[in-house]
Amino acid sequence: MPNQKTKKEKTTDDKPLNERSVLTDKNEAEKPAKRTARRTTAKKTAEPKEKTAENATAEPKKTPAAKRPSRKAAAKKAPAAEPIPVAAEQAPELPQPRRSVAFIGSECYPFVKTGGLGDVMYALPKALSRLNCDVKVILPKYRCIPQQFHEKMVWRGTFRMDLCADGRAFHVGIMEYVWDGVVYDFIENDEFFSTGNPYTNLIDDIPRFCYFSKAALAALNYMNWIPDVIHVHDWQAALVPVYLRTLFADTPVASARTILTIHNLRFQGVYNVPTIQYWTGLPDSVFEMGALKQGDQDANLLKGGIAYADRVTTVSQTYAWEIQDPFYGDGLDAHLRYHSGKLSGIVNGIETTLWDPASDALIPANYSCSNAVAQKRANKRALQEELGLEVNEGKMMIGLISRLTDQKGLDLVNSILPQMLDGNTQFVVLGTGDQRYEDSFRWFENNYRGSVCSNIMYDETRAHRIYAAADALLVPSLFEPCGLTQLIAMRYGTVPVVRETGGLKDTVQPFNTYTGEGNGFTFDRYESGLLLDAINRAKTLFFTERARWDEMVVRDMEKDVSWERSAMLYRSLYLEIKP
Ligand code: ADP
Numbered sequence: 001m002p003n004q005k006t007k008k009e010k011t012t013d014d015k016p017l018n019e020r021s022v023l024t025d026k027n028e029a030e031k032p033a034k035r036t037a038r039r040t041t042a043k044k045t046a047e048p049k050e051k052t053a054e055n056a057t058a059e060p061k062k063t064p065a066a067k068r069p070s071r072k073a074a075a076k077k078a079p080a081a082e083p084i085p086v087a088a089e090q091a092p093e094l095p096q097p098r099r100s101v102a103f104i105g106s107e108c109y110p111f112v113k114t115g116g117l118g119d120v121m122y123a124l125p126k127a128l129s130r131l132n133c134d135v136k137v138i139l140p141k142y143r144c145i146p147q148q149f150h151e152k153m154v155w156r157g158t159f160r161m162d163l164c165a166d167g168r169a170f171h172v173g174i175m176e177y178v179w180d181g182v183v184y185d186f187i188e189n190d191e192f193f194s195t196g197n198p199y200t201n202l203i204d205d206i207p208r209f210c211y212f213s214k215a216a217l218a219a220l221n222y223m224n225w226i227p228d229v230i231h232v233h234d235w236q237a238a239l240v241p242v243y244l245r246t247l248f249a250d251t252p253v254a255s256a257r258t259i260l261t262i263h264n265l266r267f268q269g270v271y272n273v274p275t276i277q278y279w280t281g282l283p284d285s286v287f288e289m290g291a292l293k294q295g296d297q298d299a300n301l302l303k304g305g306i307a308y309a310d311r312v313t314t315v316s317q318t319y320a321w322e323i324q325d326p327f328y329g330d331g332l333d334a335h336l337r338y339h340s341g342k343l344s345g346i347v348n349g350i351e352t353t354l355w356d357p358a359s360d361a362l363i364p365a366n367y368s369c370s371n372a373v374a375q376k377r378a379n380k381r382a383l384q385e386e387l388g389l390e391v392n393e394g395k396m397m398i399g400l401i402s403r404l405t406d407q408k409g410l411d412l413v414n415s416i417l418p419q420m421l422d423g424n425t426q427f428v429v430l431g432t433g434d435q436r437y438e439d440s441f442r443w444f445e446n447n448y449r450g451s452v453c454s455n456i457m458y459d460e461t462r463a464h465r466i467y468a469a470a471d472a473l474l475v476p477s478l479f480e481p482c483g484l485t486q487l488i489a490m491r492y493g494t495v496p497v498v499r500e501t502g503g504l505k506d507t508v509q510p511f512n513t514y515t516g517e518g519n520g521f522t523f524d525r526y527e528s529g530l531l532l533d534a535i536n537r538a539k540t541l542f543f544t545e546r547a548r549w550d551e552m553v554v555r556d557m558e559k560d561v562s563w564e565r566s567a568m569l570y571r572s573l574y575l576e577i578k579p
Contacts, residue, residue: 094131095132095568095571096132098132099229099571099574100134100135100136100225100228100229101125101128101230102216102229102231103121104213104216104230104231104232104240105121105138105139105233105236106139106140106236108184109121110122111139111145111186112142112144114197114199115403116483117233117234117264119348120261120263122354124567125182126180126563127349127562127563127566127567128571130567131568135181136227138186138187138219139187140186140198141188141189142193142198143195144198145186152177153175154177155173155176156223157219158173159172161214161215161218163214165277167281171189172189172219173189174187174188174223187215189211189215192207192211202271206275206279206301209235210276210301213237213238213239213240214239214243214247216237217244217248217253220256221253226252226255227253228257228574228578229578230256231261232260232305232309234263234302238306239301239305241308242282242286242291244256246282247281247282257311257577257578258308258309259309259313260309260312261314262314262323263314265314265328265330266330266407266479268302268330268331268332269301269302270298270301272299273287276299286304286308291303291307291308300332307339309342310577311344311576312339313344314482315345315348315482316348316481316503316506317344317347318345318502318503318505319345319480319481319482319502320345324336324343348482348484349487349561349564349566350561351563355467355491357372360464362461363469364378364468367379367493369493369554369558372493373553376469376493376553379465380397380469380470380471382465383397383428384426387428387453389451389453390426390450395426396426396472396543397426397471398420398426398427398473398474399427399430399469400427400473401466401473402429402430402433403432403433404432404433404441405433405437406478407477407478407479407480408476408477409526411528412528413531414437415528416532416535417444420535421451423451426452426453427444427448427453428470429455430455430463438454438456441456442454467489467494468494470494471495472495472497472521472535472538472542473485473489473494473496474497474531475496475498475499476497476499478499481503482507486503486504486520487507490508490557490559491557491559493556493557494553494556495520495538495549495552496508496521496556497520497538498520499524499526508522511541519556520552521534521538
């Protein structure tokens with residue numbers, strides 16, 4: 001094992017990356033107008049800029065340190081991410097003051113998405129940009145990002161960054177894409193991001209996201225874009241607050257405050273201390289029980305992020321409470337209770353322009369509240385034909401769109417499926433994941449042909465069609481930080497049947513047969529009998545009181561599931577930590 005202390009001191013004293021980054025692009029930062037022009041003529045200008053960046057990074061120490069802008073000055077000088085014409089036109093109505101926010105996370109629709117995190121990284125920045133925030137989203141440049149986006153990216157700069165405890169350095173490229181008021185900066189490094197999927201296994205993922213977290217901060221310094229707030233997401237970016245307060249403490253970006261949002265506490269990025277110490281080059285002081293250390297031998301990246309972030313949020317209020325309990329806390333409940341003063345929950349929304357049955361190009365029959373009942377039937381018939389189910393609009397179609405893991409309550413579904421299929425009900429599942437669930441759903445399809453269709457795949461188009469066609473959608477999760485499928489379902493007039501946990505509890509109000517209020521059907525304990533009971537209550541209303549069911553369809557479509565309110569809450573939080 002190398003002497004960590006020596007390596008650490010060397011890294012800090014030399015300030016190899018951070019100082020360099022500030023110095024090299026100083027001139028660039030003072031020319032925001034030129035930068036805008038360069039984006040539109042990317043290919044023409046790429047070459048000369050590359051030379052500048054490389055020359056500059058090759059000779060970092062030639063520029064006197066005294067010329068470095070002070071943290072405050074750098075923060076003041078930091079240019080806006082990008083002039084946003086739409087925002088400028090609406091300026092008089094925008095909430096004040098303007099805030100700049102860097103989002104750092106491992107996935108973002110439409111570039112790369114494996115679940116809800118990708119949706120949030122797409123929709124929240126857009127909603128914030130409408131609320132007078134300059135937002136820059138920083139992501140890895142995975143090879144699996146569709147070619148059409150690679151082609152649109154503009155080269156922003158290149159530098160080398162020391163990463164490991166032994167001083168091993170890596171290339172960092174910044175590729176930029178500006179779209180709809182949001183700037184996307186992709187961190188490019190083929191050694192780390194050339195695999196097909198964003199996530200492979202922890203052995204590869206730990207170094208990859210240690211690199212990404214540090215490179216994201218270094219890129220902010222390099223671009224001299226110093227945000228008010230750095231908003232990081234999940235364990236893959238949880239090292240950002242740790243780096244910020246240690247190795248980057250004397251650099252311009254340290255003036256930013258940090259928020260860590262936990263989208264799913266189950267994934268924490270845990271590995272043995274020597275490996276993480278090596279790949280991060282972080283000082284010994286962060287490998288203590290109050291920060292990264294866990295148990296005797298491990299380091300936990302999410303735990304470190306929770307300790308170092310100025311605020312920690314989860315994606316629903318109920319989940320923020322639940323994770324302080326050992327059952328939901330996944331080993332971090334005590335740590336979260338200790339930090340409960342800075343922990344809160346803000347429920348997710350959905351991007352209502354993307355998820356809009358009135359304009360959705362992926363569904364056969366568009367609809368709004370006024371014609372939802374008839375048009376949903378047309379969508380149901382079309383999907384029944386497409387999937388080889390019995391074409392009969394009188395059947396109740398129950399959908400399930402999910403990663404197929406034990407989080408999602410699939411054991412409950414498997415144990416009641418035969419009872420659910422009463423001859424008048426069809427079941428359509430869309431998902432990929434654990435082999436045992438994929439196999440069991442295939443088995444059901446084979447044994448209940450015409451009534452069950454198992455789509456073991458990831459397919460956006462099919463997801464849209466199921467949301468539009470189904471009468472009800474199951475979300476019986478064991479735990480659910482927020483859950484987006486129930487929100488999308490409501491937007492499409494599909495009645496959710498959910499377990500009362502996390503965001504499901506916060507977003508689905510149970511139907512009250514006496515008052516006629518509510519948006520869906522719910523059950524509390526994690527028991528298959530209770531799921532079956534909730535489904536049966538839904539069926540009873542559907543088959544015997546269709547008018548009341550149809551009223552609920554419209555009520556669901558009218559429910560506000562947009563990001564607007566939640567984006568306001570995030571904005572308030574930003575102002576709280578950076579007034
Ligand atoms: P999680 O993040 O735990 O996977 P969420 O409910 O927060 O669950 O988000 C799931 C998102 O992924 C939704 O947008 C849903 O439509 C989408 N999704 C899940 N599985 C599939 C699939 N197989 N094909 C297409 N979209 C899917």
